Amino acid sequence: PPNAPLAEFTPNTRVHQHAKIDLDILQIKILTSMESFGFAKLIYEHGRNSQIAKRSENDPYRLRTLGGFATNSNRRGADPFYTEFASYFNDPNYANTLVLATLDGQGKWGTSSTEQKVAVVGGVCSYQIMYMWALSVMGGALERCKSSSPGGSNSALWDEVAAYLIGSLEGESTGGSLDLEDGQLLWNLANKRAFQFQTLSPEGFSEINIRMEDLLFAGRAEMDAEACDILENTVNQMQHLVLLPVIQSTLRYAISNQDLVATSPSAGLALGEVFANSVLPVVNRYDAASANVIRENMIIIPGVQPVSDGPQVVANAFYRSLGGFGYSCWLVGMTQQVDACELGGGIANVKGGEIDERRKLTAVLYSHVCLCAGLRHDAGILMGGRDKLQRTVK
Numbered sequence: 001p002p003n004a005p006l007a008e009f010t011p012n013t014r015v016h017q018h019a020k021i022d023l024d025i026l027q028i029k030i031l032t033s034m035e036s037f038g039f040a041k042l043i044y045e046h047g048r049n050s051q052i053a054k055r056s057e058n059d060p061y062r063l064r065t066l067g068g069f070a071t072n073s074n075r076r077g078a079d080p081f082y083t084e085f086a087s088y089f090n091d092p093n094y095a096n097t098l099v100l101a102t103l104d105g106q107g108k109w110g111t112s113s114t115e116q117k118v119a120v121v122g123g124v125c126s127y128q129i130m131y132m133w134a135l136s137v138m139g140g141a142l143e144r145c146k147s148s149s150p151g152g153s154n155s156a157l158w159d160e161v162a163a164y165l166i167g168s169l170e171g172e173s174t175g176g177s178l179d180l181e182d183g184q185l186l187w188n189l190a191n192k193r194a195f196q197f198q199t200l201s202p203e204g205f206s207e208i209n210i211r212m213e214d215l216l217f218a219g220r221a222e223m224d225a226e227a228c229d230i231l232e233n234t235v236n237q238m239q240h241l242v243l244l245p246v247i248q249s250t251l252r253y254a255i256s257n258q259d260l261v262a263t264s265p266s267a268g269l270a271l272g273e274v275f276a277n278s279v280l281p282v283v284n285r286y287d288a289a290s291a292n293v294i295r296e297n298m299i300i301i302p303g304v305q306p307v308s309d310g311p312q313v314v315a316n317a318f319y320r321s322l323g324g325f326g327y328s329c330w331l332v333g334m335t336q337q338v339d340a341c342e343l344g345g346g347i348a349n350v351k352g353g354e355i356d357e358r359r360k361l362t363a364v365l366y367s368h369v370c371l372c373a374g375l376r377h378d379a380g381i382l383m384g385g386r387d388k389l390q391r392t393v394k
Helices: 023-034 036-044 064-070 071-079 081-089 094-102 115-148 156-166 186-194 209-224 226-241 244-257 268-275 281-288 288-298 312-323 347-376 379-390
Strands: none
Touching: 023 036, 023 064, 023 115, 036 064, 036 094, 036 115, 064 081, 064 115, 071 081, 071 268, 081 115, 081 209, 081 281, 094 115, 115 156, 115 186, 115 209, 156 186, 156 209, 156 347, 186 209, 186 244, 209 288, 244 268, 244 288, 244 312, 268 288, 268 379, 281 288, 281 312, 288 312
């Protein structure tokens, strides 16, 4: 159905074909694991599952492609993030370059183990290409809002944002699929890390995803109401929020990689580097010294011990940059080996001191949803947003 939920977020427009790009990622990973690199490259460059809607019967059959997302000029809509990523890696098509080189048996990971190739190709597709493309669509939605194009499909672009963050494999249930191997995008990553980092919500899925869903509902209401200044703040929050599970994942592999050597065939080494590179340009934006610490520990260099300073040093480096992200270290969480809030006195100290601030933030966000829904007389958005926002203050 056109309004079937994506992990409980109910789109107003037909974006389920957009969401099926996650099937391309899954199939590319499977083919890479079978060492069918040519077929994996074929899907990457030409697509398979995400059909572009025809405007007329005479239009050709076309597919969205990960390769297209990774090289599309519309990525400029994600600025300043796109420009910073391109500058950091000194390559405007940094993600595309890495995927193709790995599948072609070239570059740093081209001659690595099959497990590492799967990690690199799949991780870059899921967390670098799709992250930047989702930001590009957010930028396009904000630009459309500011251009004052009334009515029509104003919320369509925002629904696409949800499709590219959640994907089709999460199903319709609250929180997404119970099988954490299903999802391929950032929504799934947050749920994967929630138990390990003690960031589960009372509903049993990631607290980060609770906030992501709230922002998705709020942003759509703001689009419909043409409340562009408020939408701009929502976009800024979303751009940073969805990187928190990437930070968690970097720490997860910092923990496991400290016991490996750089020549290990373990997929963990590749995943640790991919996750670190998926967030390093943003960390570098706010704290270059912290970015250097993370890079020195997470980027694999022959003859250099991975995570030589230990995972807590990596966690502390992230802590120093989180002020720029606008989110607290307690949303990153803690494990037995690392505490993302150690420099702030520990998770318990930080979280306890921020409960009142969290309630204030929720009240402000709810008021924005109410304002936008009231302007459009959209009771459905109002009630849906209220119910979801109330969950965050339980």
